[in-house]
Amino acid sequence: MSSVTPDDPAAPRPLRRDAERNRALILAAAREVFAAQGLDAGFDEVARVAGVGVGTVYRRFPERGDLVEALFQEEVDAVVARAQEAAADPDPWHGLAGFLRWGAEAQAADRGLAQVLAAAGHGHERVAQGRDRLAPAVDALVRHAQEAGVLRPDVGGLDLGLAVAMIGRVGGPERAELRERFTALVLDGLCVRRDAPTPLPPVLPTEEDMAQVFEPVRRPR
Amino acid sequence: MSSVTPDDPAAPRPLRRDAERNRALILAAAREVFAAQGLDAGFDEVARVAGVGVGTVYRRFPERGDLVEALFQEEVDAVVARAQEAAADPDPWHGLAGFLRWGAEAQAADRGLAQVLAAAGHGHERVAQGRDRLAPAVDALVRHAQEAGVLRPDVGGLDLGLAVAMIGRVGGPERAELRERFTALVLDGLCVRRDAPTPLPPVLPTEEDMAQVFEPVRRPR
DNA sequence: AAGAAAACGGAAAGACGGTTCCACTTCGCT
DNA sequence: AGCGAAGTGGAACCGTCTTTCCGTTTTCTT
Numbered sequence: 001m002s003s004v005t006p007d008d009p010a011a012p013r014p015l016r017r018d019a020e021r022n023r024a025l026i027l028a029a030a031r032e033v034f035a036a037q038g039l040d041a042g043f044d045e046v047a048r049v050a051g052v053g054v055g056t057v058y059r060r061f062p063e064r065g066d067l068v069e070a071l072f073q074e075e076v077d078a079v080v081a082r083a084q085e086a087a088a089d090p091d092p093w094h095g096l097a098g099f100l101r102w103g104a105e106a107q108a109a110d111r112g113l114a115q116v117l118a119a120a121g122h123g124h125e126r127v128a129q130g131r132d133r134l135a136p137a138v139d140a141l142v143r144h145a146q147e148a149g150v151l152r153p154d155v156g157g158l159d160l161g162l163a164v165a166m167i168g169r170v171g172g173p174e175r176a177e178l179r180e181r182f183t184a185l186v187l188d189g190l191c192v193r194r195d196a197p198t199p200l201p202p203v204l205p206t207e208e209d210m211a212q213v214f215e216p217v218r219r220p221r
Numbered sequence: 222m223s224s225v226t227p228d229d230p231a232a233p234r235p236l237r238r239d240a241e242r243n244r245a246l247i248l249a250a251a252r253e254v255f256a257a258q259g260l261d262a263g264f265d266e267v268a269r270v271a272g273v274g275v276g277t278v279y280r281r282f283p284e285r286g287d288l289v290e291a292l293f294q295e296e297v298d299a300v301v302a303r304a305q306e307a308a309a310d311p312d313p314w315h316g317l318a319g320f321l322r323w324g325a326e327a328q329a330a331d332r333g334l335a336q337v338l339a340a341a342g343h344g345h346e347r348v349a350q351g352r353d354r355l356a357p358a359v360d361a362l363v364r365h366a367q368e369a370g371v372l373r374p375d376v377g378g379l380d381l382g383l384a385v386a387m388i389g390r391v392g393g394p395e396r397a398e399l400r401e402r403f404t405a406l407v408l409d410g411l412c413v414r415r416d417a418p419t420p421l422p423p424v425l426p427t428e429e430d431m432a433q434v435f436e437p438v439r440r441p442r
Numbered sequence: 443a444a445g446a447a448a449a450c451g452g453a454a455a456g457a458c459g460g461t462t463c464c465a466c467t468t469c470g471c472t
Numbered sequence: 473a474g475c476g477a478a479g480t481g482g483a484a485c486c487g488t489c490t491t492t493c494c495g496t497t498t499t500c501t502t
Contacts, residue, residue, distance in 0.1 A: 017498095018498060182383070187410070190406065193415075238469070279461070
């Protein structure tokens with residue numbers, strides 16, 4: 001008779017139901033832990049949050065990279081979507097500014113995302129693919145604003161990406177107003193022409209904010 | 222007779238000659254290692270470079286902070302001096318721009334300096350003093366440029382400090398041209414008025430540069 | 443319902459880096 | 473030169489994080 005499971009040579013065997021459930025739990029836990037502590041958070045922390053044993057995490061994701069890849073594919077999707085949305089804004093400058101603000105905020109809120117976008121190309125295959133999906137979207141956003149004559153013509157998509165990364169590191173997760181301030185400042189540098197400076201948010205930085213540029217979150221033990 | 226060593230109650234006993242020599246070797250080694258790897262470099266790496274045993278480092282500097290303090294007092298002096306020099310520039314804008322460029326470069330070349338300036342206030346007493354010496358100098362530089370009407374009036378000294386820190390992290394030690402690019406961009410945001418954008422250095426960032434924002438130097442094992 | 447296979451948990455083993463400690467050396471003094 | 477104190481080096485220790493392993497549990501199939 002015909003077997004119920006046709007011999008699909010590419011079939012990676014479906015996971016058992018409990019395994020599938022745990023896989024989802026692990027991914028959710030990793031999302032939370034990596035966002036808070038960065039990509040080098042301990043595997044047992046992930047396991048603890050997921051409510052499974054460490055061994056389970058290792059069996060499902062033998063290398064740290066596997067977990068990272070599975071996790072951030074969707075986060076990259078979100079960034080790409082936001083970039084496309086911004087590029088479609090009828091006011092190109094508004095779209096660009098909104099993306100810069102949003103991107104900085106996203107990186108500040110999620111250390112793991114920041115690290116994975118940066119590390120793209122160094123190793124992880126699928127993460128690099130994600131970055132390659134991202135680049136055209138940002139390029140389009142930049143080109144759009146340049147064709148409208150509002151963004152200076154001598155910057156590229158990677159300039160914008162670097163600016164997002166730079167600003168995202170300022171002030172720690174709590175000090176969004178401070179990032180607003182630097183976003184406004186950089187935007188004043190990015191525009192083609194302006195007479196007076198755009199007013200900055202009136203929050204003056206404190207000494208402590210500076211430390212955040214270098215040590216975003218001290219792992220609380 | 223009068224004793225050769227008067228009972229100075231604050232006298233911390235002079236070090237033996239070999240101890241003094243090793244102290245100097247350790248400081249020189251720490252300067253090198255911290256600049257390359259940051260403040261959390263291993264003590265045994267410092268000991269190896271200095272050509273002494275680990276125990277020697279620990280006896281002379283029981284806490285990591287002691288070593289940091291002894292080391293960076295002089296580096297802070299250099300920054301203060303540069304800020305004062307910049308404030309005395311007959312062209313205030315030129316002085317400000319030069320300081321921003323120089324500061325970013327100094328931090329990029331010396332991870333330890335970057336971290337110690339940032340961490341000031343969290344702990345280390347004398348490092349905090351250093352930062353407090355630095356702040357007025359930068360404030361003066363900023364005020365000077367503002368009184369000349371070339372720097373936007375709504376930024377403070379700490380904005381400039383944060384900008385230096387931000388830009389210093391871009392591109393890794395090797396990519397100074399890239400930092401030039403961002404310095405020019407931020408300066409265009411900082412000035413009071415400009416018509417056309419100041420031309421940027423024509424170096425386009427590469428994908429790898431982005432990684433440097435987050436992982437400036439991978440310790441080579 | 444029963445047997446076989448997959449998956450689980452968490453203890454144990456391993457790798458790694460920071461810190462301590464003490465037998466030995468070097469220095470300074472008489 | 474000889475003695476005591478200060479200083480030294482690096483092996484051993486300790487805590488932390490990673491990875492493996494295996495006795496038990498859960499699921500799937502018939």
